[in-house]
Amino acid sequence: MTANKKAIVAGGGLVGALWAIFMAKRGYDVEVFEQRSDMRIAGYSGGRSINLAMSERGWKAVRKAGIEDKIRKVAIPMYGRMIHSLSGELTFQPYGETGQAIYSVSRGGLNLELLRIADRFENVKFHFDHKCRGVDLDNNIAAFEHIPTGDRIQMQAPLIFGTDGAFSAVRNSMLKRPRFNYSQSFLDYGYKELTIPATDDGRHAMPNLNALHIWPRHNFMLIALPNADGSFTCTLFLPFEGGEDAFDHLNTDDEVMRFFERNFPDAIPLMPTLLEDFHHNPTSALVTVRCTPWEVAGRTLLLGDAAHAIVPFFGQGMNAGFEDCTILDEMADHYGEDWGRILPEFSSSRAADANAIADLALNNFVEMRDLVADPDFLLRKQITAHLHEKYPDQFIPMYTMVSFSHVPYSRALAEGKAQDVLFDRILAIDDIADSWEDNPSVDAIFHAWRKEFPN
């Protein structure tokens, strides 16, 4: 192994571990630094994570890395949303065509699997308990602190990948450079992990396990995603402040219980540890990070959340990070590992897609917490499915483009905006709710619209 074939991966989370596998397969000597302890020994400390929803972009990456089978085993298909009304009625809204699903995967479980796979490569070395303290970007030297001892080490490599997440230390080093554009923007909402445990005989407490459960309450929501062990990981998304339905008003047992009785009565019997979980688990913030460029001098590159952290409402954060790996690996094939050329090109071509999925994720929060319970939205979903069936090449639902295809996110965003125009027109037709099937006006509007907004 020559000195040139060496890479530092700062951050051994999902994207870091996956990218280490890609680089290992290319024959690179990969040094992975991770601030957490080795979860194979220390276990995975949950309590603040939202389950992942693996969709096509994520699958493509693990397929390319040759590890799809192992991941399939811990993934539970979700074929649509299961909407819980206040009175406990359930309504199912499919995500795509029959058989199309996104897959619930626990973050800890997936990370563990990726670590195991990466560590099997002789040319991958993990350094746990090492926190990145920044990168000397002029000399490509990364600094790490060994947390238990406080010792500092430095390592130089021709390539440094910053996969150290939304609060990236590698990115923080870039922040001081001129012409580095950066923004971090928080929602006024927090989230808290809760749990619906498995039944005593190890089964799921809600029989509809193949769905993403949503309790939409206009301004806030509860969701639940199934786990392979029979439990559901739940997440409450709620404003930090403002009115009685806000985290700052939920301090006592009584306040929490009354809030759940008011809003999620059917969930209470499923959550025996509700109060303990509520008080014990932190209330976390939701950030969107955008920056450009992601690279310095063709030698240091941000990937995943470090480059483009997004809110979780489209279930695309991990998928976008994994797609980074796919695209970067394809570029390495295409340009023969000419990284000095690849890194700037990747950074400039991928940024628009990262911005697009950030926007889509923010928009989808409104859809999940509010629109899914709106009759117009349901009607739109029905007509969407109808048009997709009738004009499969001309009309692909935006959700399908994002979750079940590899179309660039920026194209999906643009098509989504165009589809909003289409539905403004269709839903303005008189009696459309009762007449959309075989309505020639719908087809006329559709054809005129597609001419105006070619796909």
Add this chain to the structure above:
Amino acid sequence: MTANKKAIVAGGGLVGALWAIFMAKRGYDVEVFEQRSDMRIAGYSGGRSINLAMSERGWKAVRKAGIEDKIRKVAIPMYGRMIHSLSGELTFQPYGETGQAIYSVSRGGLNLELLRIADRFENVKFHFDHKCRGVDLDNNIAAFEHIPTGDRIQMQAPLIFGTDGAFSAVRNSMLKRPRFNYSQSFLDYGYKELTIPATDDGRHAMPNLNALHIWPRHNFMLIALPNADGSFTCTLFLPFEGGEDAFDHLNTDDEVMRFFERNFPDAIPLMPTLLEDFHHNPTSALVTVRCTPWEVAGRTLLLGDAAHAIVPFFGQGMNAGFEDCTILDEMADHYGEDWGRILPEFSSSRAADANAIADLALNNFVEMRDLVADPDFLLRKQITAHLHEKYPDQFIPMYTMVSFSHVPYSRALAEGKAQDVLFDRILAIDDIADSWEDNPSVDAIFHAWRKEFPN
């Protein structure tokens, strides 16, 4: 002096020195830390600054601090813009009514004066050569490094003011806190300081010294502001990359000279050190910084560029920072120095104005480099003056609101947008260029508009 009446001011630039004076007058023990050496001994190292244009908001602050007279002595009034066409013709465009001026002040000279005044207070102590290394925001302890020795010191105080500029270390400590919203955004333009020296007999080489000189060239521009010593400080604003009129194409003497011959032929004879200056002075970047909140726990507060760095095209950067001091001091009067209440209220009420002047400054770049040479813009300026004269209470030009009033920036921005609508309508009148004086259509449009957009 009680321990409670102590404040740390991190950054002894313009806003830091001025705010130290305000706090000293309130009887606070003020510790000012500045990373540069004492400019009273070391001098002021120029080469990368743009002259300041002090306008009404700046004057109000220095008046409130009781130091207006001293500043007046080093300020040169500029009554308008002097536009240099490619062929060397000059056109004067007044900024306001007769006698209204903005004032050219050298950054170094003003800073020196503020330091001298602040240092005369017994309760102000300056620590030069001390670079801020961040603030422990939970315990209100600021860390500084003494640059010559590398020694670190820490200081605790009930109040810490971060006046350490666009790349603030105090703000960098806030960046890691949840729910701190932040963006830094760079223009694709750089700037370079150049100079027109005084004549041999110490006079200004351009006789029109009471103007801000502009060589507008659509996509870029050169400007010149007069100094009290007879020189002009010039600034070239130019794209970093793209085409022959860009910094990355100006490397050799020949390239620089041909660029100036092509674009600023009348300036060349006035700039005997053009090539030396061009090669010696750095090409600097132009950043806009926005963030919220500016304070933590009612104890640490960002002020000036640290909270809201803006591009220089409205000449409002220093004025906005000085207005921060005025408003904060007024709030201290109003709330009896209840800083725990003042800091959050200042932060939340002032942010919209900071965002507004950031937007106005970005917009004004287009006006300066392009629109000032446009006949429609000149016509608009004439009708603006006419309407202001005819309806002095109902119509105040946006530029006047920003530069010659204390109206909140956010109101000036909103009024500017409304005025854009007005002029779209007025300039659509047939033959308006020849008929705007005493044209009843103009008055009719004006009255209808003012009803639609009440001021």
